[in-house]
Amino acid sequence: MINYLVDYENVKNDGFEGVAQLSNENNIYVFYTDNSKTLTFDTLHAISESKANIDYQKVMAGSKNALDFQLSSYLGYLIGINGDKDEYYIVTKDMGYKCLIDFWNKGSIKVAIVPNFKANKVINVQTLKEEATLDPDIQKIINSYKTKTGINNALVKKYGSTRGGEIYKSIKPFIKDKKGR
Numbered sequence: 001m002i003n004y005l006v007d008y009e010n011v012k013n014d015g016f017e018g019v020a021q022l023s024n025e026n027n028i029y030v031f032y033t034d035n036s037k038t039l040t041f042d043t044l045h046a047i048s049e050s051k052a053n054i055d056y057q058k059v060m061a062g063s064k065n066a067l068d069f070q071l072s073s074y075l076g077y078l079i080g081i082n083g084d085k086d087e088y089y090i091v092t093k094d095m096g097y098k099c100l101i102d103f104w105n106k107g108s109i110k111v112a113i114v115p116n117f118k119a120n121k122v123i124n125v126q127t128l129k130e131e132a133t134l135d136p137d138i139q140k141i142i143n144s145y146k147t148k149t150g151i152n153n154a155l156v157k158k159y160g161s162t163r164g165g166e167i168y169k170s171i172k173p174f175i176k177d178k179k180g181r
Helices: 008-016 039-049 064-084 095-105 129-134 136-144 148-159 161-174
Strands: 002-007 025-030 053-058 086-091 109-112
Touching: 002 008, 002 064, 008 025, 008 039, 025 064, 053 064, 064 086, 064 095, 086 095, 095 109, 095 161, 136 148, 136 161, 148 161
Parallel strands: 002 025, 002 086, 025 053, 086 109
Antiparallel strands: none
């Protein structure tokens, strides 16, 4: 079985690309909050066409990263039940899950991050630059600015202060050659 844990607050509708092609050998666990509980009709239609087993987990968001913590706990629960006979993917672009991936990948359990269900490339959490290569807009911003401040400002302008800041932190090790701090 392949288990997908969806950080819907992070990926929204884009995370469901390819869901209609999944089989009944796939389990999908969608984690969402009141801040992220809307679907487009196209996404709803794709989900209804999917043969995957889908379970929705509404997260009571009362603290920062509440969804991330609950998704991580549920992943541990699934691994406890199924062990290394199943595959596990977190559908997200949030590199904050890197420590979780590192923890499980030390043993026989393989966990990876993908941006959606049709992703032909797993995000390599060992090299955080992979996120930038998945999103051409981020790569363009990196290539367009000579300073770290310029890159940060452009990311915040495009993605907002929270998401832009997260992206900036994830690519910071790879812009060491840029001016500034």
